[in-house]
Amino acid sequence: MAGLQRVKPDTGLDEVVEILETDGGVIVEDLADPGTMKGLWEDLGPALEDHDFSADWYNGTRTRRVSSIFARTARLTPVVTHPHFLGAARRIMQKPVPMWIGRSRTEMTPTVQISGTQAIQIHKGQGKQPLHRDDALHLRRHPGPTSRVQLMLAMSDFTAANGGTMVIPGSHHWDDERPPLAEEALPTEMTAGSGLIWLGGVYHGGGANTTDTPRTGLTIAIDLGNLRQEENQYLAVPKEAVLRYPEEVRRLLGYDRCPPGLGWYEMEDPYLVLEREAG
Template sequence: MQNTLTRLNPDASVDTVCEVLERDGGVIIENLVDEETLKGLWEDLNPALENWDYGADDFSGHRTKRLSSLFARTEHVATVALKEQFLGAARRLIERPVPVWMGGRRVELAPNVQISATQVIQIWPGEGAQWLHRDDMSHLRVYPGPIGRVQLMLAMSDFTAENGGTLVIPGSHTLGDEEPPAKDRAVSTEMPAGSCLIWLGGTYHAGGPNQSDAPRTGLTISMIAGNMRQEENQYLAVPREKVLAYPEEVRRLLGYDTCPPFLGWYESADPHLVLQQDTEPAEGER
């Protein structure tokens, strides 16, 4: 296994991002999010974050704040979620066909992707290192196995080794379940605000210890296969009026979609039709 994370420019192709992710399990894309979006995220999220409580257990962090329901709190998060190097890579790596028999024929069906969890994670001075884990543990995935999750961490503030930059073990997505993660192989994610870490659900990682005198703030979004349950219940996290404010692509990513062949329907139809009905003009307004 290598002991560094590859860094790419913000114009890197999806092909290149996928190549690095499949090889290393993680990649840093520098300056992927523009300053205006970053400013908007801070303006929308910081008031709630300032009054948020620390975690209540070792995993969540006793000196770490975790703010969720981001699509209900700021529309700027959609700009991050739709970045081609993230969403495009997630689709390429997750939407891989599976052979099934239907109607006496052998056909191939592929899942779509959906947003699973969203959080702002703010690690404060004095916080220790989180224990290394795979995010795929939420779905009890077995390794080695196919890719079912791709995740992004946006640095809302600078990430350094001193202030709790995310720890990653490059190449650890290839480990079987019998082999525990080795702490001495973990490397710290160092990147300026606006840059992003993208990693696979099978890559071992953890929040780093903050030994600085200021908090470290990151925003994370995960994409999973549409045939898996969303880690964060987006139907409760994002009120319907907020969902309606987003374009169709985002609505479907939030879960108002069907996954081939049959998952997620409402009254045997595409659930997005329910949202479309809410946006159609009344008879007298046409």
């Protein structure tokens, strides 16, 4: 494959989902508008400057990483709810599950939730990150149903030379015995404001930066609601920060109940408790 396919913001969701299920990844051009990008840089740029480089080889000794993103900015609604990202995540992962309760057969559809968030800045001299699957966090077997859909929003231009995310298209179809090879991975090249969306079973990793300019990306993972969140959003995002977002995003941050009954508080939908505490 020459590279990942590219779509426009007005491309139909059916086409985006088809590409994701076939290739495992897609580049959405102009996913975030200039105003959103400017605001995100204002909110997240200083935190990146203040952070030290990571201390281990996997996360990158020439890479800065900032988490708790929804606590650091209130400008992510148009990003996390973008139809190609959230729409694809819902379409691909929210499949009805049949079950019997006594003598009644019913179907339950799981929710989805924000899992891990990070701003990642790769500096000159950083080598390639080992290729990996992010859904391995949940010890998933492959091939199998998708349990994660992830976004990398380009905060700066991504190129082959500055560390654009390396992706092996189609690798979500592989079994768990086939190892990824560096020569199979293709660099993500996209302009600032565009986004790479990929499935959790796709092998990928940060690229090497041989330029003088840092490469900055913002990643958000959406997982099935019946799995533990990678990043503990209840500790990462204070309630007052959660309340700066609309209901859809609050529920995505974990203030929701996944059928048939995961995540309740005092036997209630936790969102109702959040509303009452907000006054």
